[in-house]
Amino acid sequence: MTRLRLRPLISAMLLGSIVLTPPATAQLGLGKLPAQDTAPAMVSPASPRAAVQEFLRHANGGDWEGAASFLAVPPSQRDRAEALARRLKTVIDQRLALDVSTLSPLVSGDTLDGDLNGDRIADLTNARGREEPLRVVRLNGPPVRWVFSQATVNQVDGWFEALGNPWLRERLPRALMSEGPFNVYWWQWIGLAVSIPLLVLIAWVLGAVLRNLLGRVAKRTVTDWDDVLLENLRGPFRLWAAALAGTPLFALLELNPRADAFMGASTRGLALIALFWGLLRLIRIAQSRLQNAAWETGQGAQARTLVPLLGNLLRVTLAVIALLVALAQFGYPVGTLLAGLGIGGIAVALAAQKTVEHLFGSVSLAADKAFRVGDWVRAGTTEGEVQRIGLRSTSFRTIDRTVVRVPNGRLADERIETFGERDRILLRTDVDLTYGTTPEQIQAIRASLEAALRSHEKIWPDTVRVNVAAFTDSAIRLNIVSWFQTTDFNEFLRIRHDMLLQFMRIIRDEGASFAFPSRTVYHVTQPGQPAPPVDG
Incomplete structure (x- = not known):
């Protein structure tokens, strides 16, 4: 049965809303900016930008009388000045994504638009569907200041009526039609x-x-x-x-x-x-x-x-x-x-030098196929089974069952010995016989050891060596070298165990014995000298 999974959807929506939203200043609340200039240029208190900022400051603070002072209200509508200011603020909040920093900070305003006495802020659609400019004009005073033009004030009611949702405006309670956070009703x-x-x-x-x-x-x-x-x-x-x-x-x-x-x-x-x-x-x-x-x-x-x-x-x-x-x-x-x-590439490269080194190290290891997951590897002083090859480091499971992580950048420079690529495994050991062993016995032992090796089903027949290697202080040393055709080290351990036990039987059957470290001391006395005392 299909289940409704709310958590991934809601989490993704929050992520899309918070992380991927454009970095505009207060994306939902430019109309409530405090009356301060955020532009680096000097702003004249008698400029269009300062006038609009002051209007918004008074309106956001609920001072509609102060906000109305920035409107060129016709004499016939003086008694509605505060209502007009309230409506204009609503129109700006609901229909304009107003960026105050784009307005002119100069007393003269924007002189490049051809309108020496006013600045156009935006164009708005009135109730009849016509585009009308939202303008501020300069009053020469004294003092010089900028206010919303009389033509703009005359259009406020039309703009307000054209805000949309007339059916809702007529039927919803006044509380629901009031603005909440971020100028949203x-x-x-x-x-x-x-x-x-x-x-x-x-x-x-x-x-x-x-x-x-x-x-x-x-x-x-x-x-x-x-x-x-x-x-x-x-x-x-x-x-x-x-x-x-x-x-x-x-x-x-x-x-x-x-x-x-x-x-x-x-x-x-x-x-x-x-x-x-x-x-x-x-x-x-x-x-x-x-x-x-x-x-x-x-x-x-x-x-x-x-x-x-x-x-x-x-x-x-x-x-x-x-x-x-x-x-x-x-x-x-x-x-x-x-x-x-x-x-800033140089600074980034220096800061991320090790990270980039390890990343390229992982790529070079993969390209060279130096080892694979599951191989037994000796790299420098680290030896173990490869558990994971990541983008930054490689994890080894050691014989003590601990996990060692080596950065790939360093690992790529190490001498890597991969046991997993062996096609056969070497058996090399020395057998020490006592000096009482005769040459005939040594020859028979050598032949029997070689025959035992060659008779094993896993032996590599091309190379089987059993030879007298040296005369040590206490033994005659036989050196045994052979390879077994297996890549499984556990199987090799069982083979080596069986072969060493068979070597012991051969030496015993030939009447010889293993030597062990010992030293013989000969004491010679001169004629006429008493023999040394013997303890006990």
Whole structure:
């Protein structure tokens, strides 16, 4: 039975909303900025920028009388000055993504637009569908100051009536039509709260329908990869469906430009997350398929080494691409960022020198196929079984069952001895016989030892050597060298055990014995000298 998974969807929505939103100043609340200049240039208190900032400061503080002082109110509407200021503030919040820093900081205003006595801030649509400019004009005073023009004030009522949702405005309680946080009406906040579970439901229904349809098609195919693909892409598709349904759903709420831009960024963020989530799932499926195919063709050990490393590289590459796409999608200057990385490349290279060294070390180890997962390796002072080859380090399981992690950059420079690539294993040992052993016995022992070695089913017949190697202080030394055709070290241990016991039997049957470290002392006395005393 298909279950509704809320946590991944909600988490992804929060991630898309918070991380992938453009870095605008207070994306949802420019209308509530304090009356301070954020631009580096000097701002004249008698400039268009300062006038709009003061108007917003008074309006945000609820001082409608002070806000109305920045309106050129006609004499016939003096008694409605505060109401007009309130309505103008609502129009700015609901219809303009106003960036105050773009207004002129000069007393003369913007003199390049051809209007020497006024500055156009934006164009707004009135109740009759006509575009009218929102302007501020200069009053020469004294003192010189800027106010919203009389023509703009005359259009405020029309703009206010054209805000949309007239049916709701006529029927909803006044409390729901008042502005809440981020200049969003309370009824719109309620709509947003309802939209989230509705999006989850839509995504679940679309996912279930599409899964049912595609599942029927997949059952008719002879392969199972499409079934696996369908199962793993269920989550990314639901998230994509939620993002797709979110755009028209949020459009019904007729949010103000800041809130609408925020929700648009959120839905695009969800779509991007769904896309790259699906690509990550595809990489995992391909990795699993490659490993299974390698096992079937007898290349399982190599697959355990190369496929995870390739998968990690693809994931890192995908993460970098996803980051760049997200930055470009939401207005970040990717070109400037890349140029900055080029300028600061030396500092970045110095800071990440070891990380880059280990990364290229892992690539060189994989390219050279120095060892594979499961091999027994001696690298420098480290010896153990290769457990994992990562992008930064390689993990070894030592004979003490501890795990040692060696950075790949250092490992690539070490002398690496791989026992897993042996085609046979060497048996080399010395047998010490006493000096009482006759040459005939030594010859018979040598022949019997060589015959015992050659009779073993695992012996490498090309090289079997049994020879007198040296006369030591206390023994006649026989050197034995042979190879056994096995790559399993545990099997070799059993073979060596059996052969050494057979060597003991041969030496015993030939009437000889093993020598052990000893020393013989000869004491010679001169004629006429008394013999040395004997204890006991």
